[in-house]
Amino acid sequence: MKKITAKFWSIVICVFVVAAIVSCKEDTECEAVIKVTTFANKAVPNAKVKLYLEDKNGEQDVRATGTTDGSGTFKTTFPLEMVLSIEAKDSLNTALGTIKLESGKTVKSTVYMQPNDLN
DSSP: OHHHHHHHHHHHHHHHHHHHHHHTOOOOOEEEEEEEEETTOOBOTTOEEEEEEEOTTSOEEEEEEEEOOTTSEEEEEESSOOEEEEEEEOSSOEEEEEEEOOTTOEEEEEEEEOOSSOO
16 A cells, blocks of 8 residues: 555656646747838738848848738747847838847837838
């Protein structure tokens, strides 16, 4: 009986230790959601988006590029927190902004372009 009780408690303790280790795993992935719109709040589809770090000499370290979807949205993920500059371009205009990524969170940023032929 003592052997069964000792085995039982050993198993229970192991289960609790494993559960504690698994539940403490921190989600550090950061999701960036960039919305490109006009000042009239119209989405800018097919805009080229660039997320980058810029050093003091103006050199760009590009971390992600892509194109907005039909709703003017571009999404990407990063493994670590950082502050990135945003550049979005369509055929005529450029919009600039920044985004501060946070561990385990989805962070949204909107950049605004002057309307061109989106009327």
